[in-house]
Amino acid sequence: WNMSENPAISINGGYDSSGFPIGVQIVGRRFDDLGVLGMAKAFEGLRGAQRPWPSPPK
Known part of the structure; x- marks a missing residue:
């Protein structure tokens, strides 16, 4: 999308x-x-709660 200068997320x-x-x-x-x-x-406001980030391996 950078070549067309269209913003994206x-x-x-x-x-x-x-x-x-x-x-x-x-x-x-x-x-x-x-x-x-x-x-x-x-x-994101309509989607609902997200799961927490996973814990890094120990």
Whole structure:
């Protein structure tokens, strides 16, 4: 997306039945960075709580 100058963001969309994360990519119109960030914020507000980060191995 950098070559076309379209802003994009990738966020966690939830988890599948096996517990693997599902990614969501939001792409906006050229130079509409704030629109993409606003859409990501709205999506994250509707998505619900996320799982905590896993503990690093010891």
